[in-house]
Amino acid sequence: MITYINGKLVHKDPTHVIIDVQGIGYHIHISLTTYSHVKEVESCKLYTYLHIKEDAHTLYGFHNEAERKVFMSLISISGVGPSTGLMVQSSLSAVELKQAIVNEDVKTIQGVKGIGAKTAQRIILELKDKIKKEGIMEDGSTLSPKQHNSIKDEALIALTTLGISKAIAEKTVDSVLKRTKEEITLEELIKLALKQN
Secondary structure (H helix, E strand, O other), rough: OOOEEEEEEEEEEEEEEEEEEOOEEEEEEOHHHHHHOOOOOOEEEEEEEEEEOOOOEEEEEEOOHHHHHHHHHHOOOOOOHHHHHHHHHHHHHHHHHHHHHOOOHHHHHOOOOOOHHHHHHHHHHHHHHHHHHHHHHOOOOOHHHHHHHHHHHHHHHHHHOOOHHHHHHHHHHHHHHHHOOOOOOHHHHHHHHHHHO
């Protein structure tokens, strides 16, 4: 198992990178999340997973151990292969994915290209207890699904009432919640979301 690769980035793309390590170029598939962390740097260390099939050995890379852990949990589920795992991580941040699993939000997970209703339900069923046991999000904040979600829902209603499209409102609210480590009131959330628009 190749645990990580540390070297010079000779090629960067939203779906893959090539890292040169002492004259050997490693082609590594990445998520958009990882791409956002490596696009501005010249060299980096990626935590990796080597997927071995009869006809190919494929490397997948992650900007940190937490992202790799989420990926490993996803591909342990029947019907979720490495490509689908990366697609999930490109579409949802680790926090969004964990929040969707804890709140049994099939719709959010099903919104990822290539994930059907049954697979979304399987992801929730198989990972919910595991996440609840850990009780910690990637950024170190504790899960408080009910409270966080009701504030989020109320903020979305308020923003859409103010004429902001639902898609933009959701993106903005999620972005504000991600940046706010401590508890936030509904009013503060709406104000911060409006400042971003």
